[in-house]
Amino acid sequence: MVVGLLFACHGAASLFGVLGGAMGGGTVPAGTWPSWYAAVIQLGAGGLVLAGLGTRSAAFLASGSMAYAYFKVHQPESLFPLQNGGETAALFCWAFALLVFTGPGALALDRLFGSRVGAGSTTRRTSEEQAAPVTA
Known part of the structure; x- marks a missing residue:
């Protein structure tokens, strides 16, 4: 949540002139x-x-955009992030890359809307399955 908030603040600052x-x-x-x-x-x-909506897809897009920013804007100035001012781009890139693989957390809105069937959960039988005789 914090990484998403900080990233959104950068976008709002650039688009609307808020936050500096x-x-x-x-x-x-x-x-x-x-x-x-x-x-x-x-x-x-x-x-x-x-x-926490579409976290993996959004994180993939965000990670790619920060990789692009680092290699096209910052890296030509110097090799290391401390020298070229690309620390935030590198950190955001790797943080979002991690979210691509770990997915959203327990507080994600995807959990409210998702109807995934997990291990140990019961599934509903269709009307055809209910009408069919059970054979062993």
């Missing part, structure tokens, strides 16, 4: 490649991860 605005203090002009699209991904995917 974009890096230059303002907003990113709409449609600007790749900054505006990255901000939309940050806000959308961060909000989904925060809520």
Whole structure:
């Protein structure tokens, strides 16, 4: 939830100028490649991860966008994240990559809406199965 909130805050700052605005203090002009699209991904995917809706898919998209940001923006400046200012991009990338594999937590909204059948749970029989005689 915290990673999703922080990621969404970055997107909101870039798109709406809240929380200090974009890096230059303002907003990113709409449609600007790749900054505006990255901000939309940050806000959308961060909000989904925060809520626990489609966590794996949102985390996959967010991780990829941060990998792109690191290798296209930060890494050409210098090799190491401490030298090129890419610490947050690297940390977000790996945090979201972890969420792709671990999935949402116990407080995710997906748990309320999902109807997955887990181990030890009972399933309902269809009307055809109920009408059929039981044979051993």
